[in-house]
Amino acid sequence: MPQKRSTFPGKGRFGAALTLAASVLAATLGAPQAAQAEGQLRIAEQFGVVYLLLNVARDQQLIEKHGKEAGVDIKVDWTQLSGGSAVNDALLSGAVDIAGAGVGPLLTIWDRTHGKQNVKAVASLGNFPYYLVSNNPNVKTIADFSEKDRIAVPAVGVSVQSRYLQFASAKLWGDAEYNRLDKYTVNLPHPDAAAALKTGGTELNGHFSNPPFQEQEVENKNVHVVLNSYDVLGPNSPTVLFATEKFRDENPKTYQAFIDALADAADYIKRDKPGAADTYIRVTHSSIDRAQLIKIIENPQFEFTINPKNTYPMAEFLYRVGAIKTKPTSWKDYFFQDAKLLEGS
8 A cells, every 4th residue: 555645755756656656566466455434535646737736625625625514524645656557556456546647547547447447537637738858959859769769758658648659659650650659768757857857967868748847847958849749639638537436436425525626726726826836836845936837837728627628539549559448439438427527528
């Protein structure tokens, strides 16, 4: 079972993430753990501003607030992992109740558990462009990557960053070569990849990133954007939250309190972006410059919302190339349908 943390990791994040991932995998190989009783909520998140809805809900204790309104005292435990594979393992082992990861890992676990645990998305975390960046001046497009290059992603072949790269590869070289660039990708948490890319001197010279790391990376004159995820799919929701059908059915009040907390957090960010920036710094203990962070959050391409946008083209693509075996008929097949999710795609 993942270690419970009251704060986010600082130095040695990568090693801690690997240790935690290993413990989760060991739990997965053992007997499944029992679902938590109503009033218990264990959340696995990752790195970046894309998790700001969770940061706000945590800081303002919005889940606990809505639980009390429903007559339930909810105890919330927070765990930070890196990579969709580790997050999916944690959810399937029963180590966490709500998992935060990209649409790629969601579709993988939805397909894997279809007709069994029936994992589906609970909500989106918003719409954000993700940048593939490089400090190799010879890499202008994805066609320029070679065996000399290494691209960091949270989870090779599974993370939404990997899936974006595969989608772009299929557009360029055809579906048969959708995974052509996978051999150049390596697993590394976003903070560690960003630090390595900015300082240079390692074999790593590419990173499919996310905010705020991508904005910090391109501040370095030697780092440039190779691909924008919006150029691949258009505006879309890259990162989502998901859970098992069992948890949702057996914990209706806790589940609803979580949804209501996310909706409140989204409203707060829309009203007070400087306050949201302060929340991110306070909760994650980030050393990012406050003015820079506010500018990032105010990016007009960012939308903090629980409603998913344009996720279905990725699902169609993954089915088409054989990455998932079950073909969804629409986004509603892999999202739980709740009153708060008024619209989506």
